[in-house]
Amino acid sequence: MRQDVAGLSSDTPIVVFSHIPLFAMYPAWGWGTDDAAQVLALLRRFASVTCLNGHVHQLFTKTEGNVTFHSATTTAYPLPHPGDGPAPAPVTLPAGRLRAALGIREVGYVRGRQQLALRDRSLA
Template sequence: MAKRSDAKEFYFVQLSDTHWGFKGPKVNPDAEGTLKKAVAAVNGLAQQPDFIVFTGDLTHTTDDPQERRKRLAEFREIVSELKVKKVHFMPGEHDASLDHGEAYQEFFGKTHYTFDHKGVHFIVLDNVSDPTASIGEAQLQWLATDLNAQPKDARIVVFTHRPLFDLYPQWDWATRDGDKAIALLMPHPNVTVFYGHIHQENHHMTGHIAHHSAKSLIFPLPAPGSQPKRTPLPWDAAQPYKGLGYRDIEADVQTAQYRITELPVVKG
């Protein structure tokens, strides 16, 4: 795939919800192979991205602290095979909600932070370490301080695991105080949010702020409210890896626009 050569334009890859450690052959009989296939697919891209971001649920939840660390270590080992070494991580609730992110931080560092790349300011928010699905006042104050240091017309991208808006709270597809984060972001005209958690592609606007969710790399989930329970969609042997994938995002910094391309784990 050809990428633009303008120095102020770039692209990155988003992967999400790998759930390393999940077992369920009716949902994904290749649970131990899908992440490795995704790593191979990204390594096989004709042009490597500027960086890669994993938007949470790196591992599948477990009550056993030793098993949690084992899964985090195994995940880290698998993704170390990526050619691109600039990789940004953030936790999902499966990684962090049971111990407030303690084990996650041992392997990947801070759960919320910022970085800048070619004229874009990136903000990683943690709305999972608090088991109430909140960002929390301390982190909101941190966000406000960071945003106050940015020009009003700054190009801002936010990465988060859960949606910041109320997509479907009945299924935990919301952030309790996400509206406060959105209110802090709203004065900036060039903000885009990329998140995971819902295991499917979804696009939503809160005012001028666009929110884009990513597919999962372990199993797809049903459309919000489409069935009584939030249960994974069964594996389709006729269409293996259906509903799974990752995306590349091409940034046009001059216009603060993002072109999203969804990619399958395995090409048919």
């Protein structure tokens, strides 16, 4: 990653795709990485950094300085919210409720605009 961003100007918008969140969302469940601080240190000089991740099956957005983190609901099975239960085991839902708990987040970018366009939709 160091080589990938070395020649970029600090006003270049950066989008990072990762499976696991690049912040310590809930380390007890493996919802964070040991090298996230190193990766984010390489990106701090950029004016706009967007990190998109999966793994946690949660819909969230979090901003820390110039970095915004986004995750989406799951397309497979829901997991509990961090700390709800001893481990991130699939949540059992009443019959007919699964598709409403599943979803897709679409992310769009228009050159010249700072904000990404986010669209969340349920599979129901």
